[in-house]
Amino acid sequence: MAIVNSKNGQIYHHYSIKELEKAANYMRGLNLVAINCAKSGHSGGTLSIMDITAALYLKVANHDPKNPDWEDRDRIIFSAGHKAPALYLGLGISGYFPVEEIVTLRKLDSPFQGHPHWLKLTGVEVSTGSLGQGLGVGVGMALNGKIDKRNYKVFVITGDGEWNEGSMWEAAMSAANFKLDNLIVIIDRNRLQIDGETEKVMKLEPLKDKFLAFGFKVFEIDGHRMIEIVKTLEKAKKIKNQPTVIIAQTVKGKGVSFMENNPSWHGVAPSDDQLKQALKELRLTEKINVNQLKKKAEDYQKKIDKKVNRLVPKFKKDYFWNRQDKMKVVMEPTRFGFGKGLAKVGGDKRIICLGLDISESVKITDFYKNYPERRSRFFSLGIAEQNATVVAAGLAKEGKLPVFSTYGVFCSQRNADQIRTTVCYGELNVFMAGAHGGISVGPDGATHQSLEEIFVVGGLPNMNLVVPCDSVETEKATQHLLLKVKGPKYLRFAREATPIVTDEKTPFVFGKANIYKYLKEKDNFKEAFSVCLGKEYSNNKDKVAIFACGPEVPEAMRAAWILKEEFGIESRVVNIHTIKPLDRETIIKTAKEVEVVVTAEEHQKGGLGNLIAATIMEANLKTTPKFFMIGVNDRFGESGEPWELLKVFDLTAEFITERVLKLLKV
Helix, strand or coil: CCEECCCCCCECCCCCHHHHHHHHHHHHHHHHHHHHHHCCCCHHHHHHCHHHHHHHHHHHCCECCCCCCCCCCCEEEECCHHHHHHHHHHHHHHCCCCHHHHHHCCCCCCCCCCCCCCCCCCCCCCCCCCCCCHHHHHHHHHHHHHHCCCCCCEEEEEECHHHHCHHHHHHHHHHHHCCCCCEEEEEEECCEECCEEHHHHCCCCCHHHHHHHHCCEEEEEECCCHHHHHHHHHHHCCCCCCCEEEEEECCCCCCCCCCCCCHHHCCCCCCHHHHHHHHHHCCCCCCCCHHHHHHHHHHHHHHHHHHHHHHCCCCCCCCCCCCCCCCECCEEEHHHHHHHHHHHHCCCCCEEEEECCCHHHHCCCHHHHCCHHHHHHEEECCCCHHHHHHHHHHHHHCCCEEEEEEEHHHHHCCCHHHHHHHHHCCCCCCEEEEECECHHHHHHCHHHCECCHHHHHHCCCCCEEECCCCHHHHHHHHHHHHHHCCCCEEEECCCCEEECCCCCCCCCECCECEEEEECCCCCEHHHHEEEEEHHHCCCCCCCEEEEECCCHHHHHHHHHHHHHHHHCCCEEEEECCEEECCCHHHHHHHHHHCCEEEEEEEEECCCCHHHHHHHHHHCCCCCCCEEEEEEECCCCCCCCCHHHHHHHCCCCHHHHHHHHHHHHCC
16 A cells, blocks of 8 residues: 555555656655755755655555544654655655645744654654654554554664664664564665764674564665565565564665765755756756745745844844944854864873764864874764763773763763763763754754753763853863863853854863953954953942853853943843853852843753852842843754844843843833
């Protein structure tokens, strides 16, 4: 069967193998157009899985677009959530929505999130994105089918690098244990992951033998030969008393010569010229109206731009970054500072770096990039955060200085128990670098936007936690934490380019806050402020204090600029770069001297704010300032452009200023 009328069992259309091949090719083209319009996304892996996607949605899986919640439908789970555009195209080509709508991929308010979310798009079975979890969900769905005596099948699409995660093997073990013959696992075996070839990053072979040992029925196929795909999937549906795995040998970037077998195309969007060439190679130049689709995407974005613009508070002039003749800033991602810091101190032979498959992106490879002699002290552990944490613990116990880094979500939460019980309880000298923190990760969406680290990590005994404000401060923090702080330490930094507001002369003392005071407009934004340690600051008729950490520090500084220029209100910005240990002395001193305290964090509200509030309340001051917290308000993030999201989530200087004015009743 395939796309079926769930009420009468009639199949809407019997697809031939040739029709499936044409559909898969067309889907490849639309996929690249959508990723081009988004200016980000995962080209390589979506192309490698497209033939299987077409076969599943159009020929093999039983589902009804007109009744998406049909209880007897087959379930299709994309555990490899970064292949989301393929999933969306499978749904669109089946009739769940006009397939051309995918050109709004990764845009704000679009149902086509960077990683799939079942609550935003009909037909998506499971929200995925954090690798290693979809198969376990599939096991649960398959178990439910057995309990309820339903005949549906559960298809779980996984990447091959995803099998670095131990949770995948736990799920596989349980699937075999419960004899889940209604579960069919498909491995997109394109042999590439972000850090390179799977067999060089973390050896998977002999993959077939491993699954046989676990108790699976194993098929190995050419993942681009449609007739073989269809026949094997149909065979898999008939297997009894054991789960099935189909190891599909595929080519990453299939169909586009310059993308094929090239790991650099894992998460890169094609340019306009590259898109033109790709569509030519796919023989789709005449079939896909690129201009029309791009206009559709542009018109959608114009509506979003207007919506976002309406949300932002307005003042007499536009104070946004680099929009005036004066107050200019240079922007650089804070992650660059992490790389520079590692490069500078990496000569210490105790330092061991562990890569977790986005090594170049988080800049941990800068450790050895220009120092080949250090390469022997860098180990790729693949997509395996829990394992990396305990491996680092073992290295630390033996006197080494281990460092590992990945997305903050996975660096702080995937491995939370390992951090707590092995690293912190044992007071081991492990350096965890949580990259891409905050909402500003942008189009990847909620699954990759880390907004909880201060709660999760900061609450652990023995932990040291630093959230630097820019790339320069990140570099200083990296060196200090690595060589001067003994014990568990976590560094949180961002992905997007943010303003540089410090320099080599700016003080950085671990555990001690800096205070910035806006003086007057200068050509260079940074020079418009004085800066000193909190304990050295003398009150200058300040009515307001804005406590901030991370990239919200520059936003707080911009708010101080607006407050003085537009309203004559004096304020100070307190950079709490060290969250733990906290500079209580500066917090209490500041609270005594101002009328209003506002905290600002690119994090769930209260990570920083609760700490500041508790410190002030515990001081039992004779009078306490009015208080408000700026942060993400108890919700998950979503896809969108970084600065767009900062505005939508009320995190820019304009919102800080507006809140201060309300508290002062101006």
